[in-house]
Amino acid sequence: MHATDFVELEEAYGAHNYHPLDVVIDRAEGVWVWDVEGRRYLDMLSAYSALNQGHRHPAIIQALLDQAGRVTLTSRAFRNDQLGLLYQELNALTGYDLALPMNTGAEAVETAIKLARKWGYEVKGIPRHEAEIIVASGNFHGRTVSIVSFSTEPQYRDDFGPFTPGFTVVPYGDAAALEAAITPHTCAVLLEPIQGEAGVVVPPAGYLQTVREITQQRQVLFMADEIQTGLGRTGRLFCCDHEGVRPDVMILGKALGGGVYPVSAVLADRPVLGLFRPGDHGSTFGGNPLGAAVARAALRVLRDERLAENALSEGEYFQERLAEIPSRHVSEVRGKGLLIGVELKPEAGGARRFCEALRQRGVLCKETHQHVIRFAPPLIVDRPTLDGVLPLIAEVLALP
Ligand SMILES: *Cc1c(COP(=O)(O)O)cnc(C)c1O
Numbered sequence: 105m106h107a108t109d110f111v112e113l114e115e116a117y118g119a120h121n122y123h124p125l126d127v128v129i130d131r132a133e134g135v136w137v138w139d140v141e142g143r144r145y146l147d148m149l150s151a152y153s154a155l156n157q158g159h160r161h162p163a164i165i166q167a168l169l170d171q172a173g174r175v176t177l178t179s180r181a182f183r184n185d186q187l188g189l190l191y192q193e194l195n196a197l198t199g200y201d202l203a204l205p206m207n208t209g210a211e212a213v214e215t216a217i218k219l220a221r222k223w224g225y226e227v228k229g230i231p232r233h234e235a236e237i238i239v240a241s242g243n244f245h246g247r248t249v250s251i252v253s254f255s256t257e258p259q260y261r262d263d264f265g266p267f268t269p270g271f272t273v274v275p276y277g278d279a280a281a282l283e284a285a286i287t288p289h290t291c292a293v294l295l296e297p298i299q300g301e302a303g304v305v306v307p308p309a310g311y312l313q314t315v316r317e318i319t320q321q322r323q324v325l326f327m328a329d330e331i332q333t334g335l336g337r338t339g340r341l342f343c344c345d346h347e348g349v350r351p352d353v354m355i356l357g358k359a360l361g362g363g364v365y366p367v368s369a370v371l372a373d374r375p376v377l378g379l380f381r382p383g384d385h386g387s388t389f390g391g392n393p394l395g396a397a398v399a400r401a402a403l404r405v406l407r408d409e410r411l412a413e414n415a416l417s418e419g420e421y422f423q424e425r426l427a428e429i430p431s432r433h434v435s436e437v438r439g440k441g442l443l444i445g446v447e448l449k450p451e452a453g454g455a456r457r458f459c460e461a462l463r464q465r466g467v468l469c470k471e472t473h474q475h476v477i478r479f480a481p482p483l484i485v486d487r488p489t490l491d492g493v494l495p496l497i498a499e500v501l502a503l504p
Contacts, residue, residue: 105140106140106141107126107127107139107141108126110128110140111126111128125459125460125463125468125470127145127463128140132147132159133158133159133160134158134159134160134482134484135147135158135159135482135484135485135489136159137159137468143466144466145463145466145467146466146467146481146489146492147159147481147482148462148467148478148493149468149469149470149480150363150480150481150482151358151363152300152332152358152480153331153332153333153337153358153359153443153480154357154359154361154363155359155363155482156337156358156359156363156406156482156483157359157362157363157405157406157409157411157482157483157484158363158482158483158484159363159482160364161362161363161401161405161484163401163404163405164362164363164364164398164401164402165364166401167397167400167401168364168365168394168398168401170397171186171393171394171397171398174393175393175394176392176393176394177389177392177393177394178392178393179392180386180387180390180391184391184392184393184396185393186393186396186397186400187205187391187393187396189396189400190203190205190396190399190400191203193400193403193404194369194371194403197341197403197407198341198342198354198371199350200354200371200372200373200377201373201374201377202371202373202374202377202378203370203371204219204369204377204380204385204390205367205368205369205387205391205395205396205399206357206368206369206370206387207366207367207368207389207390207395208246208357208366208368209245209246209329209355209357210246210247210251211246211248211368211387211390212331212355212357212369212370213245213246213248213294213329213355214246214248214250214251215370215385216292216294216329216353216355216370217237217250217292218384218385219353219370219372219376219377219379219380220235220237220292220294220325220327221235221237221270221291222379222384223291223292223325223376223379224289224290224291224292226379227379228291228323230288230289230291231289234289235270235289235290236270236271236272236287236289236290236291237254237271237272237292237293237294238272238273238274238282238285238286238290238292238293238294238324239272239273239274239293239294239295240273240274240276240277240282240295240299241256241273241275241276242256242257242276242299242302242305243255243256243276243295243296243299244257244296244299244301244302245294245296245329249267249268250268252264252267253267253268253269253271254268254271254273256273272285272290276295276299276302276305276307277305277307277308279311279314279315279318282315282318283318283322286322290322290324291324292324292325292326292327292353293315293319293324293325293326293327294327294329295312295326295327295328295329296328296329296330296332296333297312297330297333297342297343297344297346298332298333298338298439298440298443300333300443300478301332301472301473302472302473303445303447303472303473303476303478304438304443304445304472304476304478305445306438306439306440309347310347311347312344312346312349313347313348313349315349316347316349316351319352325352325376326349326351326352326353327351327352327353327354328344328351328353328354328355329355330343330344330354330355330356331355331356331357331358331368332358332443334354334356334359335356335358335359335360335402335403335406335411335412336359336406336411336441336483337359337415337441337442337443337480338415338419338439338440338441338442338443339413339415339416339417339419339420339440340412340416340441341412342354346440352372352376353371353376353377354370354371354372355368355369355370356369356370357369359402359406360399360402360403361395361398361399362399362401362402362405363402365394365395365398366395367395367396367398367399367402369399409484411483411484412441412483414483414484414485415441415442415483416441418485418486418487418490419439419440419442419443419444420441421490422442422444422490423437423438425490425494426444426446426479426494426497429494429498430502431498431501431502432449433448433449433451433452433458433501433503434446434447434448434449434501435447435448439479442479442480442481442483442485443478443480444478444479445476445477445478445479446476446477446479446501447475447476448475448476448477449475450475452475454471454474454475455471455472455474455476455477456471458471458477458500458501458503459471459477461500462477462496462497465496465499465500466496467493467496467497
C-alpha cells in the first residue's frame with residue numbers, strides 16, 4: 105500500500121474531525137519519524153507536547169512491556185502495586201499532597217471543575233449549584249460539552265449547545281479584569297500559564313503572580329491547566345515555576361503518559377483534593393497499573409535526563425536563532441523553553457502552506473490558530489539537530 109491509499113482509507117471510513125498533513129507515519133524513534141515511503145522527518149510537534157520524552161523512549165517502552173507482562177487493569181474496585189508508587193513519586197516531584205489519576209486531559213479538567221465546585225460548596229459555603237469558575241478568552245481545555253461551554257472559539261461551540269452554565273470568561277493576561285469578575289459565588293480561576301492552542305500566547309510578566317495574590321486574598325482556588333506547558337516543556341517542571349507561583353490545583357496530562365499511553369492527573373493539597381469521597385468521581389481505566397507504570401517511567405526520564413533544563417537552554421537558543429531569520433512574513437517569535445510560536449502576518453496567507461513546505465523538507469509541524477507555526481520538538485532534542493533544521497525553516501520563511 106502507498107501513502108495515498110492510507111489517506112484514502114482515513115477519508116473514506118473515518119469522521120473528518122481533523123485536517124492532518126498527509127504524511128503517513130509507520131515508525132518513530134526519539135525526535136524522528138519515518139513515513140511509509142521511508143522518508144525521515146524531524147517531529148517538531150511532539151503530539152502537542154505528549155512526546156516530551158521523545159518517541160518510544162527505551163525506559164518507558166521497557167516499563168510498558170514489563171507491566172504488560174504482569175497486570176494491566178484492576179479497576180479501582182481493587183488496588184494495584186503501581187498506583188501508590190506513582191502517587192508517592194508525584195508527591196516527591198511536585199510537593200502536592202494528593203493526586204487523582206484520570207486518562208485524558210479533558211477528563212482531568214472535568215475532574216478539576218467538579219473538585220472546585222465541591223470545594224466551593226463545602227469549604228467556601230457558596231449556595232449549592234451556584235458556583236462560578238472564571239476562565240480566560242482564547243482558552244483551550246479540551247473538547248467535552250462542559251469544557252466547550254466556556255470556549256471562545258466559535259467552531260468548538262457552534263453546533264454543540266445547550267451548554268453547561270457556571271463559567272465567566274475574562275480577557276487573558278488582564279489581572280484587573282479577572283479580579284473585577286470575582287463574586288461571592290466564585291470558587292475558582294482556571295488558566296493555562298501559556299495558551300498553547302491559541303497560538304502560544306504568553307501573558308504579560310507578573311500576570312500569574314498577580315492572579316495568585318488575588319485568588320489568595322479573595323478565597324478563590326487557582327487552577328492551572330499545565331497539560332501542555334507542564335513536565336518540562338517550557339524549561340521548568342511547571343510553567344508556573346517561572347513566576348514562583350504554586351497553584352492550588354495542578355492539572356497534568358499529555359507527557360505524563362510518556363508518549364505511549366494516556367495518563368492524566370489532578371494534583372492538590374489535602375484540604376482540597378481530600379474532599380472527594382468514595383463514589384464522588386471515578387474512571388474505569390484511571391489509575392490502572394499499566395498507565396501508572398508508564399507514568400512512573402515518564403517522570404523518571406524527565407528527571408534523570410534533565411529534560412526541563414535541556415528545554416530551557418535549547419529553547420532559548422532556538423528561539424533566538426528563529427528570531428534572527430529574516431522574513432517578510434513573520435510578525436513575532438515568542439514562547440518559553442521549547443514551546444515556541446512564530447506568528448505570521450495576515451498577508452502571509454496562513455501558516456498551513458509553510459507547514460506543508462516544511463514537511464517537503466523533512467520537518468513536521470502544525471499550524472495553530474491559522475497564523476502561527478508552533479515549534480515544539482521532544483525535549484530530548486540536541487543542538488546539532490536544531491542547527492540542522494534552522495536553514496530549512498529559513499528557506500521556507502523566505503518563500504514568496
Ligand atoms: C491537549 C490539552 C487538553 C486536552 O487534553 P486531551 O488529552 O486531548 O483531552 C487540555 N488542556 C490543554 C492546555 C491542552 O493542551
